[in-house]
Amino acid sequence: MHELPNEAFQLDNSRGANGYVIPLDRGFAVVDPGMKSGARAVVAEVAGAGLTGAVTDVLLTHYDVDHAGAALAVAAENGAKLWIGRADADILAGRRSPGTFARRVLSSMGRPKLPGIVHFLGETEGFPEEIRAVPTPGHTPGHFAFVWRQTVFSGDAAMVRADGTLRQFPALLITDKAQALASTAVLEDLDVQWICPGHGRPVQR
Template sequence: MRELTENVYALDKTAGAHGYLVAGSGRSVLIDPGLASGAKAVLAELAGAHRRIPRVTDVVLTHYDPDHSGAAPALQEALGVTVWMGRADAAILRGEVEPPTRARRLLKKVNPMHPPAELREIDGETSIIPGLSALPAPGHTPGHLILTWHGVVFCGDAVRIQDGRLVQFPAFLISDKDAALATAELIASLRPRLVCPGHGKPDRLRA
């Protein structure tokens, strides 16, 4: 686990997408624990860091893709954490609503999704712990979230950051292009001092 800036860590053991941890006052929040296959490694990494971070009480999933959400059921069972997710994506993860595009429906068949036993749904800006807020950021998926923490933005797959610029994912991975572009504008408007993406290295935005 590597400290990126004060109280913000990048996990080393997540499989699939990058996972991050925010250490608040007396509790920690894990963002995107990755694929189910990496759950044991993530639990071991958290156990090894228990002396320098507060207890993990919450997991926030930026969206339903298995490379971000897959390990959440195992973490919830092992740690008793609250798992948070955007309402529209929670419905897709539970199988109540089909993914919105043909490509995403195919991806679901290839890599089935498994929801945690309990999900706390987010529909609008929500405080997870003091200082850490989740904001709706649709586009990549209908219920995608970003999180903000003292000038740091955790953007999941809402955007990638390349050479200090926010760029879009390939079109077949985007559920709503117009919403995705609006989300990129939202992230830029926050003027983050650090952007932590689901894929690629954390970086600063350049003018």
């Protein structure tokens, strides 16, 4: 992993999507560790940085396999809590259907697995005090972004241009366009200097 100018870290070995590591007062939080096929490499990367057992929380912006596939392995290896929005957890557990035909097709190809105990963003107590979980539905119904210091880890709530402005993902990947547009407005109103997206480079606003 390498340190970013905002003092967070980006995983070098996460596959599919950008994975990040946030230093906390007591431990570390991993955000979106990527696909299951990269889980072993991410676990080894965390160990190589001397952080095995120091990762206290795994935070998922949303349920997509390229963000959440490695989460179970990373959480289990570190004895960490796994956090996800309830609506997205319900989709992974089969209690709720993905909202569009395209997403139902994608889900039929495999869904990330969750541990027996799941912590729900915005509901379960014990979330890291240094981080604020911000509901940003639209891409998925239970999507969250995470604000830490002057940075937002935005997942797939929006795509980020090089100048820090935001644009929507292709319609095929959006569950609810009205919610997605509203969530983009929420991100634009945040008082932050850095955007660390799920795809593409971190950008200073």
